[in-house]
Amino acid sequence: MKARNYMPALYEGHKILPSDILDSRLPPLGNTYYVKKSTDADYPAFFDKFNYVNNVGQNSVQNTITAGMALIQDYDTLIICPGNYDEAGTVTLTGKKGVKILGYSTGMQWSEGATTWNDVTSGADIFKLVSCKGVEVAGIAFINSQAFDAITVSGWSNHIHDCSFVGDAGGGAVGLRGIDISGGADTYIHNCRFFHYVDFGVRVTTNQRFVMHDCLFIVPNDAFLYSKFYVLS
Known part of the structure; x- marks a missing residue:
């Protein structure tokens, strides 16, 4: 059927x-x-x-993830089956709304039967959300084996959850950041794991609202960096 x-x-x-x-x-x-x-x-x-x-x-x-992502339009869903994906370059999703990108990540880091996405061939950041709105990313194990980021985010109300971010492939911390929020407001991150990144698990470089909870950080330096904190009253 x-x-x-x-x-x-x-x-x-x-x-x-x-x-x-x-x-x-x-x-x-x-x-x-x-x-x-x-x-x-x-x-x-x-x-x-x-x-x-x-x-x-x-x-x-x-x-390939690259081929699937190239077809995505507003409110489409991309389901990435279990496997170890090594794309030729950074995969970028630009200006899309309401897209769901779903994998089969299991366990703390990565494991048999999981969806893993690495940077071995690309030698660049793994995934970029550019000016996207309401995009959901879930169930993927991102593995940085080189000095790059897993996900860079700009846009509004994007949602990342139940993902693993690993900054090494067995030889020590080399990846820079798991998630780098470079623009836009209201990014929502929860139930993610961050391991062995050189800089931070999460970096927020804009003074925008974001929410993060129920995440695990095992990184050499700091769990996350936020440029400024504001208390609203």
Whole structure:
């Protein structure tokens, strides 16, 4: 059965019932894309089950994060299947609203069956959100094996949770920062783990509102840096 047959979207006339809202079973507003490595043994079966040509003429299954992210439009969802992803360069999402980027991270750092994303080939920051609004990133283990950041954020009301950020690949701390908030307000970070970064787990370089709670930091220097603190009364 194709994915579209059992994941009804609003444009297909799905009726939203009160129970859908209470149980958080709302269908996606936009298209859903999957990232699955073509070298995986189960790729042919996965492609047969989940791939379809969507309403903008694109295949729902892509082989790299870079390819999947390039197709994302407002309110789309990108599901990154378990695997170790090593993209050719920094992946950037610019000016998008309401996008969900979801992986399968498990455990404290990374483990078998998890979604991991590293910088071995790129030699650059792993992921950039540029002027995005309401983007959710969850369930991904970011691994910096070089002196770069995992995620840099600019925009408004972006949400990062249940991710791992690791600043080394077994040889000591080399990654600079797990999350670098460089612009925009109301970034929300929670239930994340930060390990072995040279500078900070999280750096906030703009005087903007942000919320962070329930995070674990094991870093050589400081957990996070915020340029200035303000108390509103």
